[in-house]
Amino acid sequence: MLHALSFDVEEYFQVANLRPSFCEASWGEVPSRLDVGMEAILGALERNGARATFFFLGWIADRHPAWVERCLEAGHEVASHGWRHAFLQTLGQEGLDEDMAKAEAALLAAGAPKPRGFRASTFTLTRDTWWAMDVIAKRGYSYDSSVHPIQHPAYGIPDFEPGISNVETAEGDLTEFPVSTWRALGRNWPVGGGGYFRMLPGALTRAAVRGLERRGAPACLYLHPWEFDPGQPRVKAGPSAGFRHYLNLHKTLPRLERLLQEFQFGTMEEVLGLALPR
Numbered sequence: 180m181l182h183a184l185s186f187d188v189e190e191y192f193q194v195a196n197l198r199p200s201f202c203e204a205s206w207g208e209v210p211s212r213l214d215v216g217m218e219a220i221l222g223a224l225e226r227n228g229a230r231a232t233f234f235f236l237g238w239i240a241d242r243h244p245a246w247v248e249r250c251l252e253a254g255h256e257v258a259s260h261g262w263r264h265a266f267l268q269t270l271g272q273e274g275l276d277e278d279m280a281k282a283e284a285a286l287l288a289a290g291a292p293k294p295r296g297f298r299a300s301t302f303t304l305t306r307d308t309w310w311a312m313d314v315i316a317k318r319g320y321s322y323d324s325s326v327h328p329i330q331h332p333a334y335g336i337p338d339f340e341p342g343i344s345n346v347e348t349a350e351g352d353l354t355e356f357p358v359s360t361w362r363a364l365g366r367n368w369p370v371g372g373g374g375y376f377r378m379l380p381g382a383l384t385r386a387a388v389r390g391l392e393r394r395g396a397p398a399c400l401y402l403h404p405w406e407f408d409p410g411q412p413r414v415k416a417g418p419s420a421g422f423r424h425y426l427n428l429h430k431t432l433p434r435l436e437r438l439l440q441e442f443q444f445g446t447m448e449e450v451l452g453l454a455l456p457r
């Protein structure tokens with residue numbers, strides 16, 4: 180079974196956890212660490228004959244168009260993570276529309292086709308920001324992957340039905356492919372990536388993917404280039420945010436390699452059956 184692997188392409192200094200140290204106006208001044216993570220990821224995918232979806236921030240595509248090109252050349256999907264990594268509740272409906280338009284222009288300028296998939300910053304698509312689905316559909320996207328069906332203080336829709344589903348919007352239908360969760364003890368547990376991927380034992384992630392496979396449900400995993408960069412500068416963050424950001428960075432690559440050896444991974448649009456013939 181083909182599972183979906185995705186990467187949210189952003190710099191370590193654009194992560195919500197470290198936002199207090201890096202305001203948006205400072206981003207252009209901070210040295211980029213993108214190459215370290217992107218080289219590691221593209222290398223691992225190539226070694227294992229796997230494909231993935233890269234949700235680029237428009238800000239990144241604008242400054243590093245060569246990475247968009249390299250992803251496309253290697254047969255990966257390039258999708259949109261918005262322009263400036265702002266939370267949906269901060270952007271509002273019109274702000275999201277503008278942010279997405281700016282990101283699309285940067286992706287197109289970097290040589291990518293019009294993106295068909297979208298992922299909001301920090302999974303901020305919740306019941307409170309559900310209006311975003313209308314914006315995403317109106318802008319002509321085929322699918323969204325911004326819902327995390329878990330209980331979390333900052334995001335998530337804990338009662339969202341895990342797995343691929345159809346969302347009816349005022350602007351037409353949209354496919355939602357939420358990040359994978361595992362149902363146990365009456366609730367959904369995060370097994371799909373990010374901090375949880377580094378926190379939980381690798382065997383647990385693999386068991387979850389195997390479990391989903393057995394039920395005929397493709398997994399949707401996500402990681403970030405900065406999670407493959409143990410040498411990134413250490414900046415002051417609150418105890419909990421710092422713990423989550425820096426935990427087990429050296430384990431991300433071997434864990435990903437193991438997953439790629441054990442399971443078959445492709446792009447989001449391949450798994451959703453939306454991929455155009457190559």
Ligand SMILES: [Zn+2]
Pocket residue numbers: 187189260264299300301
């Ligand atoms: Zn992000």
